[in-house]
Amino acid sequence: MSNASLLENNYYKWLKDDLTFKNIEDGYVSISTPFIDTNFDNINLYVRFLSKDKVEVSDFGYTIANLEDIGIHLDHRSKVAWRIYTNALNDFGITREDEALLIRTSLEHFAVAKNRLLQAIMRINDISYLSKGNVKEAFNDIVEDFLLKQEVLYTPNVEIANGGGISSHFDFSIPTKSGIERLVKTSARPNDLNYAKAFNFDVRVTSPVRSNAKFYYILNDFTHKAKLKKQTINTALEGLEKQIAEVSGFDEIMKDNQVLINE
Numbered sequence: 001m002s003n004a005s006l007l008e009n010n011y012y013k014w015l016k017d018d019l020t021f022k023n024i025e026d027g028y029v030s031i032s033t034p035f036i037d038t039n040f041d042n043i044n045l046y047v048r049f050l051s052k053d054k055v056e057v058s059d060f061g062y063t064i065a066n067l068e069d070i071g072i073h074l075d076h077r078s079k080v081a082w083r084i085y086t087n088a089l090n091d092f093g094i095t096r097e098d099e100a101l102l103i104r105t106s107l108e109h110f111a112v113a114k115n116r117l118l119q120a121i122m123r124i125n126d127i128s129y130l131s132k133g134n135v136k137e138a139f140n141d142i143v144e145d146f147l148l149k150q151e152v153l154y155t156p157n158v159e160i161a162n163g164g165g166i167s168s169h170f171d172f173s174i175p176t177k178s179g180i181e182r183l184v185k186t187s188a189r190p191n192d193l194n195y196a197k198a199f200n201f202d203v204r205v206t207s208p209v210r211s212n213a214k215f216y217y218i219l220n221d222f223t224h225k226a227k228l229k230k231q232t233i234n235t236a237l238e239g240l241e242k243q244i245a246e247v248s249g250f251d252e253i254m255k256d257n258q259v260l261i262n263e
Contacts, residue, residue, distance in 0.1 A: 037062070039069075056102055058102035061099035064099045080137060080138055092120040094120045126189065129189045142223070143171070147260060168202035170185050179212060182213070186219075188224075190232070192232070200239070216259055218249075219249050
C-alpha cells in the first residue's frame with residue numbers, strides 16, 4: 001500500500017470526501033483541503049514518513065510566505081500580529097523550522113496533528129484580515145476582555161478529544177448553573193466559510209462525547225461592521241439540531257448578552 005493510501009485510510013472518514021491525497025516527489029504526500037488561504041487557493045498540507053509509524057505534517061512554508069507577499073512580516077514590531085502568531089503555535093502545538101510550520105507525531109495521531117496544523121494556519125491567516133482593517137487588538141482578546149468585565153467564569157483554549165481520533169479546539173468553555181457547558185468558537189472574519197465549516201465539523205465530532213454542552217459560534221461583526229450572511233450561518237449550522245448549536249454576532253452580544261453567561 002502506498003504512503004498516500006495509508007494516510008488516507010487512517011484519516012477520519014467524515015472528512016474523507018473533502019480531501020485529496022496525492023503522492024509527490026521526495027516521499028511526500030500532499031493533502032489538498034477544502035479550506036482557502038490568503039491567496040484564495042486551497043490550503044495544502046504535506047506529509048512524509050519519518051519511520052514506519054511516525055510522520056511529519058508541514059505547510060512547506062507557504063503560510064508565512066503568503067503573508068510576506070502581501071507585506072506582513074511576523075516580528076515583535078507588530079504586537080497584535082505577533083501575539084496571534086505565537087498563540088497559534090502554542091495553542092496547537094506547532095513548531096516553526098525556517099519558514100515551515102510543522103508538527104511531528106505518530107501515525108496513530110496523524111489525524112489530530114493534521115487538524116491542529118490546519119487550525120493554526122487558519123488562525124495565522126487571520127492576520128491578513130486584521131491588517132486590512134487596521135485592527136489594534138485580536139478578536140479573541142476582545143471577547144476575553146468582555147468576559148472579564150462581565151465577571152463571567154470561563155476556561156480559555158479548550159481541546160476536547162473524541163472517539164473519531166480527532167481533537168477539537170474551542171476558544172472558551174463557560175460553565176453554567178444548569179450544568180450545560182457553553183463551548184465557544186470565535187471567528188475574527190465574520191463571513192469566512194472556512195471557520196463556519198470548521199465549527200460545523202467540531203460540533204459534529206464533539207457533541208457525542210460532550211452531551212451536556214451547547215456550542216456557540218461567535219462572529220466578529222464588532223470591529224468589522226459586516227452584516228452576517230445567511231450562507232455563513234447555514235454552513236455553520238448545517239445538519240445540526242437547534243438545541244445544540246447557535247450562531248451569534250458579537251455586536252449584538254455587546255448590546256444584550258444572553259450568550260456568554262454563567263446562567
